[in-house]
Amino acid sequence: MRPHYVVAEKMLGATKNPKFYDSDIALQKVAKQMGRSDKFEAPKVSVYFGKSDVEVKDPFFNGEGPNRVGCNFCGQCMTGCPNNAKNSLDKNYLYLAQKKGAKIIAEKLVTSVKENNEGDSNLSYTIEFKDSTSYFNKSLGSVKTKGVIFSGGVLGTVRLLLDMKAKKFLPRLSDEVGNHIRTNNENLSLITTKDKDLDLSKGIAIGSIFSPDEDGHVEAVRYGVGSNFWKILIIPMVFGKNVFIRFFQLLKELILHPTVWIGNYFRKDYAKRTVILLFMQHLDSTIKLKRGWFNLSSKLSLGVKPTPFIPMAKTLADKVAKEINGNAFMMSTDILLGSPSTAHILGGAVIGKDKEHGVIDKNQKVFGYQNMYICDGSAMSSNPGVNPSLTITAMTERAMSFIPKK
Numbered sequence: 001m002r003p004h005y006v007v008a009e010k011m012l013g014a015t016k017n018p019k020f021y022d023s024d025i026a027l028q029k030v031a032k033q034m035g036r037s038d039k040f041e042a043p044k045v046s047v048y049f050g051k052s053d054v055e056v057k058d059p060f061f062n063g064e065g066p067n068r069v070g071c072n073f074c075g076q077c078m079t080g081c082p083n084n085a086k087n088s089l090d091k092n093y094l095y096l097a098q099k100k101g102a103k104i105i106a107e108k109l110v111t112s113v114k115e116n117n118e119g120d121s122n123l124s125y126t127i128e129f130k131d132s133t134s135y136f137n138k139s140l141g142s143v144k145t146k147g148v149i150f151s152g153g154v155l156g157t158v159r160l161l162l163d164m165k166a167k168k169f170l171p172r173l174s175d176e177v178g179n180h181i182r183t184n185n186e187n188l189s190l191i192t193t194k195d196k197d198l199d200l201s202k203g204i205a206i207g208s209i210f211s212p213d214e215d216g217h218v219e220a221v222r223y224g225v226g227s228n229f230w231k232i233l234i235i236p237m238v239f240g241k242n243v244f245i246r247f248f249q250l251l252k253e254l255i256l257h258p259t260v261w262i263g264n265y266f267r268k269d270y271a272k273r274t275v276i277l278l279f280m281q282h283l284d285s286t287i288k289l290k291r292g293w294f295n296l297s298s299k300l301s302l303g304v305k306p307t308p309f310i311p312m313a314k315t316l317a318d319k320v321a322k323e324i325n326g327n328a329f330m331m332s333t334d335i336l337l338g339s340p341s342t343a344h345i346l347g348g349a350v351i352g353k354d355k356e357h358g359v360i361d362k363n364q365k366v367f368g369y370q371n372m373y374i375c376d377g378s379a380m381s382s383n384p385g386v387n388p389s390l391t392i393t394a395m396t397e398r399a400m401s402f403i404p405k406k
């Protein structure tokens with residue numbers, strides 16, 4: 001994989017974050033308190049760190065790519081960089097592909113992939129799609145193609161593959177579709193400071209990473225000023241074996257600290273006052289996704305059931321809260337339902353030695369079909385315990401390296 005990671009980093013313009021802001025500094029102090037300063041670092045991110053707000057000719061592909069503007073650390077990376085500094089795919093892979101003649105049909109949802117002329121040497125597939133952004137005028141369309149690469153992410157690719165198997169449009173797909181789904185064993189805690197002088201939204205979306213023990217990593221994450229939507233989804237962080245204990249603890253919080261909790265929902269500067277701690281572990285467990293009546297449903301397959309109540313995540317949240325004079329919150333669904341949220345769902349169409357063990361072979365070609373590949377997080381057969389986008393890119397680079405150039 002090593003050479004493909006090198007190419008992936010080049011394509012994504014991966015660069016170490018050069019500046020820490022308030023959220024990162026708080027995490028750095030916690031790392032020091034825990035005696036693990038050497039495990040705190042700036043992550044590599046896909047951002048152009050030239051002179052802030054200054055536009056330059058493409059600095060990544062010898063001028064072949066689009067112009068870029070130096071990052072100004074506004075923290076809006078996750079809602080879409082308004083400054084042309086983040087190296088999203090429309091600035092590298094898609095941009096270059098389009099320049100070389102690829103046609104991109106955007107804002108469509110693929111509804112079916114069908115094999116034409118089974119057994120015919122003149123193999124082709126028909127892909128049908130509809131508008132994905134319009135509720136009322138869902139115009140339909142289709143393309144005929146000699147090859148298909150699924151890159152819809154787990155909830156796009158696996159859902160579609162399960163559908164195609166059930167409808168017998170792709171009947172030879174492995175029975176392993178939907179199996180071996182992994183999360184990154186995550187916990188999201190949101191710490192809101194009472195200190196008006198701190199600006200926790202300043203910096204890049206993920207400005208620092210720290211490993212507090214052998215199994216986990218935590219990142220200081222932020223949204224830009226004005227991105228306050230999270231506040232309606234959260235409630236105070238409480239841990240407890242069952243929902244009744246947690247409910248009782250929430251009631252206690254409400255009685256003892258009503259302004260802390262309720263006040264949060266009225267906060268106009270919520271993003272500015274809040275750091276999100278994204279805690280991830282590479283401890284393994286798998287779930288299975290199945291088609292349900294209305295949506296996908298999940299069931300535990302192997303290992304311990306993923307939980308949002310990870311003791312180390314609470315330790316970190318408490319320490320950061322103390323550091324920034326704040327209060328820790330969690331997603332209400334995590335606490336009330338006990339079902340963890342994940343930002344990094346992976347697997348479901350994984351690599352295997354044969355059709356009985358996986359959906360794709362080691363070169364990511366779908367078992368049973370020609371010129372059909374899966375190149376996204378659903379191909380990953382393990383839990384990396386950190387953000388997986390670089391690994392997905394490197395795996396895709398490797399898979400594509402086996403396809404002969406024209």
Ligand code: SF4
Pocket residue numbers: 047070071072073074075076077078080081082083084085086203204205
């Ligand atoms: S912090 Fe993120 S959103 Fe803001 S300019 Fe830099 S890359 Fe863009």
